Amino acid sequence: MRETDFVSGFAKGLKVIEAFGETRQRLTIAEASKLTALDRATVRRSLLTLSELGYAVYDGKFFTLTPKILRLGHAYLAATPLPTIIQPHLDQLAERAGQNASASVLDGTEVVYIARASQRRVMSINLTPGSRLPAFCASMGRVLLAALPESEARSVLERTDLKANTPNTKIDPEELMAEFRRVRGQGYAVIDQELEIGLCSIAVPVENDRGQTVAAINIGAPAAYVPGSDMAERFLPLLKETQKALRLVLP
């Protein structure tokens, strides 16, 4: 790609939008400038452009994103068949399990939720399509990383900030690589309070008819209700069933 094939004004504008995700919903020009490391004048122009287009509003001091900004992410969710195909299966899965079910794909070192059916609230954080979690300590992340060639999985770990969320979090790269091999062998991953105390989850890969892993689905449950050791027994049959159904409908 040539230098002139890059629209830096566009790239900077996108950076400004993402700056809103990192903190609160209101940003001053100076705050956005700090967060993005862009010149105040440049940030100001980007923000005024967003306002002009209705993606943000400006009260003279603070800029706030409007719901119109959701059109951008929705361009992906609506256009990509995966979330649309998976959602009904997820709804059914969550209903039968009586617990939350989610689907995600890998984006760099993180898993990105693309669909979710919530039955009850067990996590302290609010997960919606677009939410991100570190892959190494999430059940779906383990499944997705296990599906990668070992060298790539290792590369992801190297780029990850391996910090422990709970005393249970595995953060040793070698231990994690061994875990990926186990997951690959058994076809599922169980997380026992590695992400958040009190939360267990189990995930399986979603494969297309050529056997390629294109996503992961999981079920989360309160550890007090279903101990980590019981997760597979309780939920694996349901997950396997959904996995099988999806294999038949995915392109």
Next chain:
Amino acid sequence: MRETDFVSGFAKGLKVIEAFGETRQRLTIAEASKLTALDRATVRRSLLTLSELGYAVYDGKFFTLTPKILRLGHAYLAATPLPTIIQPHLDQLAERAGQNASASVLDGTEVVYIARASQRRVMSINLTPGSRLPAFCASMGRVLLAALPESEARSVLERTDLKANTPNTKIDPEELMAEFRRVRGQGYAVIDQELEIGLCSIAVPVENDRGQTVAAINIGAPAAYVPGSDMAERFLPLLKETQKALRLVLP
């Protein structure tokens, strides 16, 4: 705002992203150019910029958005307190009603889903945060339009393409304005298969402690299961309860 405070390259890039939402997930340069009415060279530069940043991938022929694009919409969902505050209440509401519950805000002539708790699948379309429906024929839309000054509600209707989705869809502006007054008076709106045959829904406004309507929540149910005439009796108490709880926690 001065002319030079507008970054047209940014605006054009956003238009290109939205072009993906209108059709399928893969777009060629020429297709994107047609959809956006932008010059091919311009679209090409925008798409290459998206690829360079990891928001899209290019196989030499087609451009496809990646999950990274969800960061943009998520910047709103994560940064705006509303969806985060509403979600757990919605989960509880859906569980108690045994039906899908959603929350939305108004954006122009459309309602935009900002949170959703699904219990079962009744609609043919897949609704996720960011999904949009015409406000005039959706229960939450009726509630949100009823909360506007009459002149503004009328202005929205004038800008709306009032086309009937089903034989039940009300499309006469005067009839709709009368409906808004009724909704304002009774404090809820019921839709009986106006959006989709077989689907009924009931919505109430979500108000903050100053009485301002900041969103709407609804419950949807299959018409075969709960006729439109029974919606209020069945679900209004639950909705009112959630409404009341939200009034106490919203800023």
Next chain:
DNA sequence: GACATTTGTTCATATATCGCACAAAATGGC
């Protein structure tokens, strides 16, 4: 209330982008 600091805005100018026109490549129909 005066000073110091931060923030928002404006301006001139160097620089990068835009859209056009053309060339090259790919596609499709027969």
Next chain:
DNA sequence: GCCATTTTGTGCGATATATGAACAAATGTC
């Protein structure tokens, strides 16, 4: 396989944007 059509890539002049400094306004501090 060939031609017509569509699509993609590129060079260039006109035009628009980014930059950083300078100034004005607001905010915070003592």
